[in-house]
Amino acid sequence: MGWTVSEHSFEPGRITANGNKYMAGNGYLGFRGVLEEFGKEQLAAVTLAGVYDRSGSQWREPVNAPNGLYTVVSANGCKLSVLETEPLAHTQSLDFRSAINRRETMFGIPGGGRVTLTAERFASMDQHHLLAASWTLHCTADCRIEITTGIDGAVWDINGPHLLEQQSRSAGGALLSTAVTGELGLPVAVAELTVFGLAEQGELADAVIVLDRGTALRHFSIDAKVGETYTWWKYAAVYTGLDTQGDPAKGSPDERAVQTVQAAAATGYASLLEAHRLKWEERWSRSDCVIEGDEEAQLALRYSIYQLLIIAPVQSERVSIPARGLSGQVYKGAVFWDTEMFMLPFFLHSDPGIARNLMMYRIQTLDGARQKAAEYGYLGAFYAWESQDSGDDACTLFNVNDVFTGRPMRTYFRDKQIHISADVVHGLWQYILFTGDDSILADGGAEVIWECARFFYYYAYYNPVKQRYELLDVTGPDEYHERVNNNAFTSALVQETLKIALQTAERLQDKYPAAYTVLAESFADGPFLDEFTAMLAQLYVPQPDPETLVIEQFDRYLKLEDVPLTELKQRVIHPNEYWGGGNGLATTTRILKQADVVLMLHLFRDRYSREVKQANWEFYEPRTEHGSSLSSCIYALAAADIGLPDWGYPYFMRTATIDLTGESKQYVGDLYIGGTHPAANGGAWMAAVLGYAGLSFDGETARLQPALPQGWSAVELPVVLRGSSFRLRIGREEITVTAAAGNSEAVSFVGFGGETVLCPPGAILELAFQSNQRGA
Structure with missing residues (x-):
């Protein structure tokens, strides 16, 4: 309970708000919660932490990198994009326990039948330079499917442009988009690699690669069969000159980006997702309230x-x-x-x-x-x-x-x-x-x-x-x-x-x-x-x-x-x-x-x-x-x-x-x-x-003086005080403090009744209230 937000229709007026609502990130980059076919007009952005640029006399602001997860699908010549074709059904959701963004969209197609597109993606909390996505396509009638996917080099900027000398090329099976920032000349590189799981499901036409400055796209096509499910995975990596500064042994940003997506493809989506989930479980174990x-x-x-x-x-x-976090350049x-x-x-x-x-x-x-x-x-x-x-x-x-x-x-x-x-x-x-x-x-x-x-x-x-x-x-x-x-x-x-x-x-x-x-x-x-x-x-x-x-x-x-x-x-x-x-x-x-x-x-x-x-x-x-x-x-x-x-x-x-x-x-x-x-x-x-929950700490003594609002029966959370870990449960009648066995020192706790109790490592103590609500 309480781990997912979602919407079950597409509303054009919510595009900007949903870009914020369905944000993903890992501290190195932020990926706005846009749909995969969106571009800079819909404020698609991969915002890089700590990377700034000034264009001319305009305001200096963060740099947005090219979007390596860009994907558009067409069926029988009809583009399956919510921007151009009204969907029959659409759901977008964010599972924030595991930080996974999902969408499922159903379209009607020319000639009859329906195509359902499902995608999920994450900004890896295990490998901070990596973005990964998984796609499936299912159709109810035979149709000609065309997939355009790769790196969108048309970057949203408020006070740009910030990426100069944009170039794109193929490199080791990957696509690569490179540029330098205008003010500091900082290299920015995005690599992308797409892997299809179609070998047993039909012949995949050879990809046509189109390179245009910082944009690098593959065009695939397939004669899709009714009832079959088609799957592909995308891996994108972002590096800048800050990541390799002062250490030539690390390689250039473009080399690192290509190596990262190659390694990701070799590891596989499922293993990357599991490592990502484990990192999030660890984060939540220290912070969930x-x-x-x-x-x-x-x-x-x-x-x-x-x-x-x-x-x-x-x-x-x-x-x-x-x-504004990593949600853009505001x-x-x-x-x-x-x-x-x-x-x-x-x-x-x-x-x-x-x-x-x-x-x-x-x-x-x-x-x-x-x-x-x-x-x-x-x-x-x-x-x-x-x-x-x-x-x-x-x-x-x-x-x-x-x-x-x-x-x-x-x-x-x-x-x-x-x-x-x-x-x-x-x-x-x-x-x-x-x-x-x-x-x-x-x-x-x-x-x-x-x-x-x-x-x-x-x-x-x-x-x-x-x-x-x-x-x-x-x-x-x-x-x-x-x-x-x-x-x-x-x-x-x-x-x-x-x-x-x-x-x-x-x-x-x-x-x-x-x-x-x-x-x-x-x-x-x-x-x-x-x-x-x-x-x-x-x-x-x-x-x-x-x-x-x-x-x-x-x-x-x-x-x-x-x-x-x-x-x-x-x-x-x-x-x-x-x-x-x-x-x-x-x-x-x-x-x-x-x-x-x-x-x-x-x-x-x-x-x-x-x-x-x-x-x-x-x-x-x-x-x-x-x-x-x-x-x-x-x-x-x-x-x-x-x-x-x-x-x-x-x-x-x-x-x-x-x-x-x-x-x-x-x-x-x-x-x-x-x-x-x-x-x-x-x-x-x-x-x-x-x-x-009424928690305060002065460096030596923690005080618990709760004032729970109506409807709240209890609050439970982990805290770290002076390097020691505790789990607090604050109810209306009593407080329970559980100290981790590995704690290095004891911390004193004061309950509502004024009693001070030392909580040594491994101990569990209870503090009873004199009354169950302050101000009652």
Whole structure:
């Protein structure tokens, strides 16, 4: 139960949404969930992780490779494509337990009879460069079948072209498409090999190979007989110059691609599929979250986890997760704060190795952050709002066009969202707390933390009258209000950065004294620990109002027009108009784009009372437009934290189903922002596990304080804490914690009743509740 999504008709209006919904991937590449006969007009794309290119003066974005699984079938001269012939029946499905995409389509054919095409495909989780597909064809009348299959070199680009010098040829029985990227001259190679299982089913006409630049196609034909089933398999491989860089022994990308498909054909589809399935079983054993009592939520949560697993950087610490995953080139394929705030928690609890890769990416891109800080006249590290391979900021000064005039609008995402550097520090420290792996500090983490603290010291303004440091002219998570003073979220994260900077010094001196001496010397000219200490002691962070308990989002926020959200929506003139910026609808009102103060309360939930959290939830929830996919999950989390989970349950479901329904914002101004939503996928997991299951961990003690929504009888999941594995079962009456026998250390657990129990390796413990529902 709860492992498959499917549709049983073909709807042209759903092509783009289904490309997202039926995504496949393995961290190296993403394959959009298109049908096999689709091309660039239907946004077919093989998006490569960490490979970027800039065409002329256009936005730099990820590179899409040629599609090696392209296939079109004709019968009696009629093309059997849903784009040209209305099918009699059609089903597309995704089995996300094994990450297999399937389609079955039935067509009527000229002269009478029907042809049924069945295909399944996967992006191998065992061999990350490999795509594989299996086809069958069955007809109810004798007919002439023609099959065109190979590599489609017509690549979908938003700001391309990115593949130059496209060429195609035959090589060792395979087809090969090669090109180089325009900006860096990086080789890209795609090889394809088709194997037919037709020897006993009829004579197969010799293939006619057509080569046209990067397109390489075979044309086969056969006189198909009624009642027979015809089968063929396709193998495609993708390599770039990044895969062979610096090691001539690895061979060229085109050689590697051809060798990979030849080896795949020799191994056979069934064996490749089994190896792929075993890898997925392993991944799910570390991450599956079982919900009892709510099948709809179970399906949506597993699907959200699947979307995270297909984009996780399993091979490289130089790659992170873009804001739209590997679903295409939207948002320039850039890495945002989403990764640390909304995706990292899932990997910290399930796969610390991937979590380390995500944080090492930030360490690898420190120089880009330094250069950005210097560009604005500061020392330290100001991380890119939109980060690509080098860490340079891909965010432009004019990110949105006005829908009324068509003119570019000046935005301040790049300049004023300084919290991005604090988000990076927060992620690093969370990694250290969860894993105990403080070697990352000596591997560059300490330098990142201190450089970010140094940047904030330079950015801050010391108010001599109020005798405090303030953070002026910033933009918080609520991007509808730009260039504000003392945004509460930003100030709280900067405060945490300063604390972490000081703790880093203590830990580095204690554990890695030689590394500390060398690194501290490079900071000797300051600002350094003394200045960080002084700023921490005097930094202004907005606090709850003594009477209302509301934390003002930024200075003078409460002076803005307090218009109901429903009324503001009535002022909309154009459905795609941008609500923020200088003239946006929300700019002069209290309506905010997404969780801001409420997100801060989640991150630092131990600092605030239940009363403060509830007061702010009730104040900000009706004023939040949820113009970002990052927002809903935070309101679900906060509601669970105050013991009222059903308040936030609709927000949890909205988050968990965003890529299933396709009901998300597709445009900001005239800018297309479609694609998958990995931050929402991570947010759904956070709401279920950190919210409803009530799990928190401070590096030593795990606390379980559940708030299960109505209909959920239990939640069960695996977690990894400081290298030790546990299985948690959270029911309404009791919690069971099972520790793996191979654990290296014990972890303490605190149940709802306040009892702390040590869970040693191999142990099973039960924690009973004093009552079965908080807030009851």
